[in-house]
């Protein structure tokens with residue numbers, strides 16, 4: 001990855017911690033002390049098994065947590081402002097206009113009774129001063145073209161679209177207000193392999209053409225290798241490892257990253273046996289003492305079950321939270 005200097009940092013997340021406090025139940029410590037930086041035009045992969053806190057981290061930084069969700073500590077610096085300190089109207093000015101999100105399962109969230117074109121126009125109206133129909137129509141067509149949907153489809157309803165087209169329409173909505181950062185939360189999970197590849201190519205092109213910074217949340221390490229510059233590996237709500245993509249694939253330091261990679265097919269190493277990680281991620285209400293990965297870790301030793309490992313810097317931008325890297 002090209003080393004970019006810090007003035008290119010567009011989003012700087014520091015020590016973000018998020019709880020869910022369901023009524024009458026113990027709080028879920030869903031995200032703890034996660035920090036990362038995103039540079040202009042950079043794609044960061046966010047990976048980790050189900051329940052590791054990926055969606056919570058993203059909803060938290062957009063301040064879109066569901067009821068019961070609460071930011072406990074942390075800063076989200078975006079273009080010189082800490083988003084956590086903004087008033088709700090100020091934050092409304094940032095969402096979609098500066099940072100937008102394609103939600104997990106989003107393609108099913110289109111409204112069935114409005115045409116796709118109208119729904120994209122609706123997203124535009126959130127931040128565009130004009131209400132002039134001709135101007136809005138032109139921009140809707142421009143956005144449809146950007147995501148590869150024919151102009152003739154503008155006045156159709158979501159049920160007339162295929163799954164891949166619905167996902168493209170959601171991407172068009174996310175791009176409506178020219179954001180600098182787009183968060184894509186598993187944007188291809190429900191799509192077949194061919195359509196998935198097309199959507200990924202679309203996102204790569206948009207990044208190149210528009211200079212977008214993208215946070216790409218996924219379970220698919222193959223996609224990460226292809227798309228991303230940097231990778232944040234989360235486990236049980238904490239950062240297991242963060243590094244540029246080559247380091248993650250060639251010199252993973254955290255046993256969780258190593259196990260995740262062993263569970264994925266690698267085309268360059270045909271015949272290699274895939275091994276699933278036995279067991280499940282921990283409950284977080286509260287998390288177990290020590291390292292959260294200890295119960296499943298093939299390299300576990302005594303200290304792991306007693307003391308929580310802190311994040312340790314291994315090199316330029318490479319951090320991991322494992323006692324093995326500090327001893």
Ligand SMILES: Nc1ncnc2c1ncn2[C@@H]1O[C@H](COP(=O)(O)OP(=O)(O)OP(=O)(O)O)[C@@H](O)[C@H]1O
Nearest residue numbers: 020028030049050051052053054055056057066284
């Ligand atoms: N609304 C909620 N109320 C209480 N707990 C929640 C809520 N949403 C998520 N959680 C808990 O927070 C933790 C993190 O969940 P989250 O959805 O962020 O994980 P994820 O990494 O996005 O998983 P997936 O890959 O399945 O999308 C989990 O333990 C989950 O059970």
Ligand SMILES: [Mg+2]
Nearest residue numbers: 054055056104
């Ligand atoms: Mg999720």
